[in-house]
Amino acid sequence: MYNELIKDLIEALKLSPNNIPLRLRLGKCYEAIFDLENAEEQYLEVLRIDDKNESAQENLANVYYSLGKYDASLILIEELLKNTPSNLNIKLLELQCKVLIKLNEITTAQEVYKSIIAIRPDYINEDFDNVLKTKSITIDHEVNIIDSLLKKSKINFEDIGGMEKIKNEISLKIIQPLLHPELYKAYGKKIGGGILLYGPPGCGKTHIAKATAGEINANFISVSINDILDMWTGNSEKNLHEIFETARKNTPCVIFIDEIDALGANRNDMVKNSGRTLINQFLSELDGINSNNEGILILGATNTPWHLDPAFRRPGRFDRIIFVTPPDDNARKEIFEISLKGKPLENLNYKKLAQSSKGLSGADINAVIDIAIEEKLQDSLKTGQLEPLSMKNLLKAIKKHKPSTKEWFNSARNYALYSNDSGLYDDVLHYLNIKK
Numbered sequence: 001m002y003n004e005l006i007k008d009l010i011e012a013l014k015l016s017p018n019n020i021p022l023r024l025r026l027g028k029c030y031e032a033i034f035d036l037e038n039a040e041e042q043y044l045e046v047l048r049i050d051d052k053n054e055s056a057q058e059n060l061a062n063v064y065y066s067l068g069k070y071d072a073s074l075i076l077i078e079e080l081l082k083n084t085p086s087n088l089n090i091k092l093l094e095l096q097c098k099v100l101i102k103l104n105e106i107t108t109a110q111e112v113y114k115s116i117i118a119i120r121p122d123y124i125n126e127d128f129d130n131v132l133k134t135k136s137i138t139i140d141h142e143v144n145i146i147d148s149l150l151k152k153s154k155i156n157f158e159d160i161g162g163m164e165k166i167k168n169e170i171s172l173k174i175i176q177p178l179l180h181p182e183l184y185k186a187y188g189k190k191i192g193g194g195i196l197l198y199g200p201p202g203c204g205k206t207h208i209a210k211a212t213a214g215e216i217n218a219n220f221i222s223v224s225i226n227d228i229l230d231m232w233t234g235n236s237e238k239n240l241h242e243i244f245e246t247a248r249k250n251t252p253c254v255i256f257i258d259e260i261d262a263l264g265a266n267r268n269d270m271v272k273n274s275g276r277t278l279i280n281q282f283l284s285e286l287d288g289i290n291s292n293n294e295g296i297l298i299l300g301a302t303n304t305p306w307h308l309d310p311a312f313r314r315p316g317r318f319d320r321i322i323f324v325t326p327p328d329d330n331a332r333k334e335i336f337e338i339s340l341k342g343k344p345l346e347n348l349n350y351k352k353l354a355q356s357s358k359g360l361s362g363a364d365i366n367a368v369i370d371i372a373i374e375e376k377l378q379d380s381l382k383t384g385q386l387e388p389l390s391m392k393n394l395l396k397a398i399k400k401h402k403p404s405t406k407e408w409f410n411s412a413r414n415y416a417l418y419s420n421d422s423g424l425y426d427d428v429l430h431y432l433n434i435k436k
Helices: 003-017 020-032 036-049 054-067 070-082 089-102 106-119 126-132 164-179 181-186 205-215 235-248 274-288 329-340 350-355 364-381 390-400 407-416 426-431
Strands: 149-152 193-198 219-223 253-257 295-303 318-323
Touching: 020 036, 020 054, 036 364, 054 070, 054 089, 070 193, 070 253, 070 364, 089 106, 089 126, 106 126, 164 181, 164 193, 164 205, 164 318, 193 205, 193 364, 205 219, 205 253, 205 295, 219 235, 235 253, 235 274, 235 295, 295 426, 318 426, 329 350, 329 364, 364 390, 407 426
Parallel strands: 193 295, 193 318, 219 253, 253 295
Antiparallel strands: 149 219
């Protein structure tokens, strides 16, 4: 059946070679008989005629997935999702989740899976459940309870370039107590506690938290404000308690809370009592009033520490506050190496890339790579083959992208100069080379 139809479509295309519907139909026929290479050729031809054709892009993403070209598939998916509301294309989100699993980007896959469930609360996918869920904290489709995932971190400090001062502080506070518990207990120092990481967005706060868990082979729970907050009175406090209870049952355990300022905002600035109640619950969990927090390590991350309630900085809670600076030359070099791994490349000088990208955060570097990829993707669609990324492409992209850290430092500088009675922001002044 399909072979006859393919012959007819090929004959029709001889008369009308730029007929997009015919080529899309021919591509689907090739897919039906698992002739993926010919299907790929037809979709690429459509994109040479119309490089914005979303049907061809989506079909090609599926073909690339089937061929094992996962990076190429992911690039197309991300381009499509930029232009298409995600709630209109569950199939595209499913494909994105499948690709991310193949690339072993499990955390990102979990976020995509959660977004699918948010769109369709009755959605069930056993294949995704088997890979993306654990028995410690589960996804409840009906009441949308906490679905943060307890896992082991696969990275440690060796996977992070630079940040030596931060590693040393975390080692003293978290790692050494676990390696030498008797010594610390002799001095009355408990094993556990909290560290607050602050600094510009995209500079590795999440990465250093995961590496900390990996360094001590601890369990790791990563939660955001959306995992905790609930519209029903009392549920947010319950969600927060469940997270800490899960950690207490799985010590040693690192709880990483991103955007902690949204959860622990200054109570004096709050109008609603519900927000104050949640902060009080959080402080109670940190103190372990009714539970034992031995072996629980809490890492909080914030871009705006000046919005955090002062009670969180009391000794025994977040009593160590660490400034996470933008990556240095060595760290930027490693970020480029890691982010470009597996992509088609041409004679890259990573040291020069690092030197040319001063002031860029890790997120900025990934944005630079995306800019360069988009340019090469257009070239690849025209030539019909993968065009490698070159130094010229990446240096051009670096010049196009403005560092996202500048705005943050403008705000931080003001707080460091005029609201720094406790010396909390002295590290910011030192980094900016400002003497007060």
